[in-house]
Amino acid sequence: MYEKITPPDTGEKITFSDGEPIVPDNPIIPFIRGDGTGVDLWPATERVIDAAVAKAYGGDRQISWFKIYAGDEACEQYGTYQYLPEDTLTAIREYGVAIKGPLTTPIGGGIRSLNVALRQINDLYTCVRPCRYYPGTPSPHKHPEQLDVIIYRENTEDIYLGIEWREGTEIAQKLIDTLNNELIPATPEHGKKQIRLDSGIGIKPISKTGSQRLVRRAIKHALRLPKNKQMVTLVHKGNIMKYTEGAFRDWGYELATTEFREECITERESWILGNKEHKPDISLEDNARQVEPGFDALTPEKRQEICDEVKGVLEALWESHGNGKWKDKIMVNDRIADSIFQQIQTRPSEYSILATMNLNGDYLSDAAAAMVGGLGMGPGANIGDTCAVFEATHGTAPKHAGLDRVNPGSLILSGVMMLEYMGWQEAADLIKKGLGAAISNREVTYDLARLMEPPAEPLKCSEFAEAIIRNF
Ligand SMILES: NC(=O)C1=CN([C@@H]2O[C@H](COP(=O)(O)OP(=O)(O)OC[C@H]3O[C@@H](n4cnc5c(N)ncnc54)[C@H](OP(=O)(O)O)[C@@H]3O)[C@@H](O)[C@H]2O)C=CC1
Numbered sequence: 369m370y371e372k373i374t375p376p377d378t379g380e381k382i383t384f385s386d387g388e389p390i391v392p393d394n395p396i397i398p399f400i401r402g403d404g405t406g407v408d409l410w411p412a413t414e415r416v417i418d419a420a421v422a423k424a425y426g427g428d429r430q431i432s433w434f435k436i437y438a439g440d441e442a443c444e445q446y447g448t449y450q451y452l453p454e455d456t457l458t459a460i461r462e463y464g465v466a467i468k469g470p471l472t473t474p475i476g477g478g479i480r481s482l483n484v485a486l487r488q489i490n491d492l493y494t495c496v497r498p499c500r501y502y503p504g505t506p507s508p509h510k511h512p513e514q515l516d517v518i519i520y521r522e523n524t525e526d527i528y529l530g531i532e533w534r535e536g537t538e539i540a541q542k543l544i545d546t547l548n549n550e551l552i553p554a555t556p557e558h559g560k561k562q563i564r565l566d567s568g569i570g571i572k573p574i575s576k577t578g579s580q581r582l583v584r585r586a587i588k589h590a591l592r593l594p595k596n597k598q599m600v601t602l603v604h605k606g607n608i609m610k611y612t613e614g615a616f617r618d619w620g621y622e623l624a625t626t627e628f629r630e631e632c633i634t635e636r637e638s639w640i641l642g643n644k645e646h647k648p649d650i651s652l653e654d655n656a657r658q659v660e661p662g663f664d665a666l667t668p669e670k671r672q673e674i675c676d677e678v679k680g681v682l683e684a685l686w687e688s689h690g691n692g693k694w695k696d697k698i699m700v701n702d703r704i705a706d707s708i709f710q711q712i713q714t715r716p717s718e719y720s721i722l723a724t725m726n727l728n729g730d731y732l733s734d735a736a737a738a739m740v741g742g743l744g745m746g747p748g749a750n751i752g753d754t755c756a757v758f759e760a761t762h763g764t765a766p767k768h769a770g771l772d773r774v775n776p777g778s779l780i781l782s783g784v785m786m787l788e789y790m791g792w793q794e795a796a797d798l799i800k801k802g803l804g805a806a807i808s809n810r811e812v813t814y815d816l817a818r819l820m821e822p823p824a825e826p827l828k829c830s831e832f833a834e835a836i837i838r839n840f
Pocket residue numbers: 405469470471472473474483742743744759760761762763764765766767774775776777778815
């Protein structure tokens with residue numbers, strides 16, 4: 369059935385029921401080594417995961433690794449331009465849970481991202497990227513320990529769908545022509561806007577389906593968190609992109625206030641209920657005035673609309689969520705994307721789960737990782753309903769490739785996420801303990817060593833893996 373790969377002789381497949389993995393004691397797990405620093409990162413990661421499983425379960429559980437190919441290694445194995453062979457896609461589909469190193473994407477022309485293709489082909493619609501601080505990690509931030517967020521990034525649409533046309537091509541010119549001469553003039557709100565003739569054109573689709581299934585997972589995750597972290601923030605640039613990013617926000621709120629009505633409160637609803645709790649005889653109009661900045665300057669129709677909203681919230685929610693009961697619910701709020709980049713730095717403790725569209729989540733996950741030690745400490749998972757692929761937030765860092773130098777922390781912590789997803793919490797905990805202790809002992813790779821005060825003597829990538837195992 370496979371052209372060039374052979375699954376291990378021992379082990380069984382992970383299967384799925386209702387979106388949850390059913391994991392045998394000896395699962396077969398496909399892995400992609402990755403390009404660039406993948407040659408250094410994967411061996412270190414495999415060693416740490418195997419050692420933790422062996423120690424946690426004394427031989428009763430074991431992973432049978434199944435080597436599959438993508439990127440440069442795949443071309444060596446399968447031939448020129450065979451970056452993502454059918455074998456690889458079949459193995460991931462068939463075995464359900466996989467882990468991968470980073471893969472190169474050329475900028476501009478050439479192949480499109482293999483990483484993105486893997487997510488789209490397997491419908492791994494949720495990218496989960498936690499950013500939390502390990503004590504002793506050097507950080508450019510004064511209080512990195514206050515940041516404990518999980519980015520829930522939509523993983524299949526937005527500009528990552530890759531539907532774009534190069535400037536000057538026949539289709540780009542045709543599109544610009546149709547937009548300038550037919551579609552824009554037919555849309556009064558666009559006025560006399562015109563697209564420059566020498567533009568490249570990209571399409572940014574954001575669907576209700578894609579947005580709501582992502583937010584659904586984010587809310588379900590929030591339900592499993594301690595009470596003080598039960599928050600979901602919808603991140604968007606809806607003030608500028610109303611029908612894509614603004615719609616993401618609206619669909620997120622719609623889902624929270626329908627499917628999760630009993631469990632959720634929106635920030636605005638909490639203000640309305642809070643105003644009445646603070647002053648039980650407050651009028652609808654005064655309540656509306658406190659909720660809506662600039663209320664008195666609004667048109668009478670708009671003021672009436674907000675009063676009706678206040679009335680609707682009080683009627684629908686006072687019984688179930690009023691009298692402070694909303695404080696035990698999941699708080700769903702929203703923040704504009706540029707503002708959230710400063711908010712996670714100035715008020716990190718106020719955020720927990722950040723639900724984002726694809727591009728915003730890509731940016732935000734690197735920025736948040738920087739606060740807790742850098743890209744060497746940024747793990748991730750791509751999760752769908754019948755399949756999951758674990759990978760670090762960072763890329764191939766080509767200038768460090770093959771030097772046994774980079775920090776394997778992100779890929780190892782992606783392995784921890786994989787073990788937790790499989791329900792192998794004991795092995796996951798050992799790795800977190802070992803990693804935390806190695807960092808506290810200043811046994812770290814160059815990226816963390818150079819930021820420590822005084823600078824520490826850097827370990828190699830492989831030596832850091834050994835230090836983690838020693839500290840289990
Ligand atoms: N999921 C994936 O596979 C991803 C793939 N990519 C691809 O990777 C390639 C390179 O991308 P690039 O923009 O350079 O981004 P990278 O994330 O690969 O690297 C940027 C910089 O981040 C730091 N860094 C990255 N990984 C580590 C690590 N493990 N330990 C310590 N520091 C690390 C290094 O900083 P310094 O040198 O300052 O120490 C490095 O130069 C591109 O082709 C890109 O498309 C990018 C992101 C994700």
